Amino acid sequence: MIEKGKINARQFSILTLLFSLGSAILIVPSALTAAAMQDGWISAIVGVAAGIPLLAFYNALGSRHPDLTLIEYTERLLGKWVGKIVGLLFFSFFLLLSALVLRNVGDFITTIVMPETPIESVHFILLIAIAMGVGLGLEVIARSAEIFLPWVLMLLFFLIVFLFPQIEMDRIQPVFESGVKTIVRGSLSVISIPYLELVVFLMIYPYVGKPDRRGAAMIKGALIGGTVLVLITMLCVFVLGWDFTSRHTFPSYTLAKKIQVGEFLQRIEVLVAIIWFLTIFFKLVLCFYASLLGLAQLLKMNSYRPLIVPCAMIVLMVSIVVYPNIVYFRIFASEIWPFYALTTGFLLPLLVWAASLISSTGDTASKSRPPA
Amino acid sequence: MNTTLNKGLKLLLLAAALLALPGCWNRKELNELSIATAFGFDARGDRYRVSVQLVNAGEIADKQGGGGRVPVVTVQQATGNTLFESIRALTTTTPRKIYSSHLRILVIGEDLARAGIAKLLDGLSRDHELRTDFYIIVARERTASEILQVLTPLEKIPTDKMFSSLQASQRNWGITARVDLHQLIYDLVDKGKDPVLAGIVIEGNENIGGTDANLQTVRPPATLKYHGLAVFRKDKLVGWLDDEQSKGYNYIRGSLKSTIVRLPCPKGGELAVELIRTSHRIKGKIRDGKPEIDVRLNAEGNIGEVECAMNLNTPRAIPRLEKELSDAIEESMEATIARAKDYKSDIFGFGAAIHRADFRTWSRLKDRWDEEFVHLPVHVTVNAKIRRTGSVVESFLERMEDS
Amino acid sequence: MVWIVLAAAACVVRFEYVRLYRRKQFKDLSISACLLGFAATLFILRSAHVPIPDPLDWIGAVYKPASKFILSALS
Structure with missing residues (x-):
């Protein structure tokens, strides 16, 4: 085992929660309202509802091999060549996801806060922090998530409460104007960001104590994260209106700009942006960690440490190259990403699961009888 | 690694982080900024004329024996083909770069309002420095730049007077409307509502309005007054509502x-x-x-x-x-x-x-x-x-x- | 940018690789060195303004037909 750390179920839910908030909270309200207008929040609920069975499936898969990570049992089940190729596909998904998430943060900072700063510098500095985090190991990451969680929750609470006076119920009407088809189309964005990306957690599964509690912890975290997403989308529609939300690149930030309590609590939107930084940081750290661990396991290395700097450099390069402008990204995220994420996040694990059922070499299954 | 090297590295990292925190490329030194409190847009043929009311920071600070000889604000103007261009053209006359995050009022000249305001607003909504919480008003029978040039006796910055007067009159008298950029764009996009903006006039002699003389008598020769609401159809001004209406x-x-x-x-x-x-x-x-x-x-x-x-x-x-x-x-x-x-x-x-x-x-x-x-x-x-x-x-x- | 990255690469070589060499973990060393070389090459190419291919383009090419089909079914 390359990773010797152990985290408990509570930390696991916290990580899932922060991961699902991650870049979703920045991008998703815009995509939801662009598709379903003021019914974007209904799309969000549909997306969360679809995510839960998906997570149950991940749990089923992870429980069949409670001491191995996704890439380890993929190789074991599908054989040396096919297994390694599928494993490589998983690895490239994780790495690409890290680059995309990094680019999200970079875009956010250079659009909103510091437009003249070259995006590479922002990425570079953040990557230093990520590299340090990954170098310190899973336990440290989980513990720091525990430390930061109260801040995230508190700021979210303030965001919601301070915006209450600005809610106009009229803006959510007429309800169901978009029709079922459009609502389902909108929910694709919630399903792909973040639920299909939660396949990353199958790399951490074996290190969570109490194997029977893992599934519940993951679902709990993702459910809370999904609820926050629905709430934020609703708030965007109530306060900004669906048109504004769909046109802005980062509607949750515009939402924070509107906070005005009396004459003294205003212009605090950057404080609220801390929520975004923290959640994206954890999403990024987990994706990067999963990719490093995966590659190390694929290539049967002793430790993933020597991979940290080279892979970080690759992520840096990919994050800069990956899209030339924001329009490309919006089109990619709404039209192509759901399908790519569906393949790597659902179809491939389905394949692995089927293989696991067929060969019944699941560790829990083979306890009482010899392997077939 | 021994612990002194470790500590040294940590200190170095902290120092590096401190370097990054204030932002190298995006630093804004306070003495390099000109704070804009109000913008005014007028039509000049088929081009735009932009006026900006800038705070004269040195004069704002409390001084003994006010009634200054130097006006507390200055208004600069520039003309250009699009809005963004005109605002940049302002740099040819203003001594420093304009910082618009504190914008409180936007005045649109009546001529420009009649021609259509939708085009101007896109540039405003895209700019990351601008917020959506400033009020928009229409200058009635005057150009916006004339409105911006009137000094007010009670408030050092005339924009503040326009801002608080709008708030107070809507709350307590009800003949004006506080419309910010968010509300205006919302109304423009919504086919079920047409926008309405408050109108402002200069009562009195506007030639004296911009000079010291306006501040020296108990009853100023020129005052800014809100008068009526501008009715728009889509984005063009079509008429006015009087007080009762x-x-x-x-x-x-x-x-x-x-x-x-x-x-x-x-x-x-x-x-x-x-x-x-x-x-x-x-x-x-x-x-x-x-x-x-x-x-x-x-x-x-x-x-x-x-x-x-x-x-x-x-x-x-x-x-x-x-x-x-x-x-x-x-x-x-x-x-x-x-x-x-x-x-x-x-x-x-x-x-x-x-x-x-x-x-x-x-x-x-x-x-x-x-x-x-x-x-x-x-x-x-x-x-x-x-x-x-x-x-x-x-x-x-x-x-x-x-x- | 290139210089900072190359400097970071040099640091890695100095600290990590010496350690790996001493522990005789040659496999780890070689894999890491390959990746490091690859990444460094990318950066050098980029600073020479050679266009680097975009993985999203490849993914887009693969999934475009499926995307068109499913999205139009849902409109």
């Missing part, structure tokens, strides 16, 4: 917090009721495939001033006054609706109410809404209650007349 508009939209309503007394003379609370409801209905609107207003007021000999102590006095009050408010609202129909401009959001009620009918109607609006039946119901009569019940005027 503006009140009607605010009644219907429910944005009136407090105002004074004059009622005739039974025996001649007038009395005034101060409204302290209103709650409104606009409901759209479809009847036989045709749209209809119900506007309901609940108002609560106190008697503010009795200028006639009326006995308020009788049980029938107050209900009768309440009825008169309701009628007066209804009349106001209906007059405004009629005027808006003249302009073919649905400034109340009735279309949006129909949309909320039945979106299928709305999608049929929305493209010809300005025609449909003219024939839209609107039922206005006002329920006014008078609660208190101030510190005095009976007016001394009544006693005075008797004896």
